[in-house]
Amino acid sequence: MIELGRHTKSRRDILDKVERISEVDVFACYQCGRCSGDCPSINLMDIMPNQAIRFLQLGEVEAVLSSKTIWVCASCFTCTSRCPKGIDIARVLEALRQVCLRKNIDQLDLNNIPEEERERYPTIAWVSALRKLSG
Ligand code: SF4
Numbered sequence: 001m002i003e004l005g006r007h008t009k010s011r012r013d014i015l016d017k018v019e020r021i022s023e024v025d026v027f028a029c030y031q032c033g034r035c036s037g038d039c040p041s042i043n044l045m046d047i048m049p050n051q052a053i054r055f056l057q058l059g060e061v062e063a064v065l066s067s068k069t070i071w072v073c074a075s076c077f078t079c080t081s082r083c084p085k086g087i088d089i090a091r092v093l094e095a096l097r098q099v100c101l102r103k104n105i106d107q108l109d110l111n112n113i114p115e116e117e118r119e120r121y122p123t124i125a126w127v128s129a130l131r132k133l134s135g
């Protein structure tokens with residue numbers, strides 16, 4: 001059961017990841033609805049794009065992650081081009097897909113790797129591994 005308006009640590013962590021991947025501040029949205037107005041996939045969605053952003057603001061991350069919306073989005077960027085606040089909603093939806101595919105599981109944590117082991121490999125190798133193995 002999702003509690004409205006609550007940002008538990010795990011929800012906050014997921015939202016942080018979505019904002020980090022998309023480089024979008026979802027709290028800049030003021031719910032004008034223009035992003036949803038011209039979305040070509042709207043009839044296939046269970047949550048409209050502006051509602052998805054609102055759910056994120058309310059901490060209801062799971063509702064968005066489990067929605068059809070993020071998968072039927074055609075990545076056409078119409079919503080992004082309509083937003084008066086310059087919010088790149090298409091990138092937010094892409095970030096949500098990535099979080100889903102990665103399952104939000106960190107299989108690699110550099111804090112658990114001894115320093116001498118870390119120094120054996122080039123930084124780029126660690127960056128690459130973190131991209132693939134962290135949620
Ligand atoms: S167009 Fe932008 S400000 Fe308006 S509801 Fe959509 S994301 Fe929010």
Ligand code: SF4
Pocket residue numbers: 035038039040041042049072073074075076077078079080089090093
């Ligand atoms: S990018 Fe996705 S959410 Fe945005 S208008 Fe296109 S189909 Fe709709």
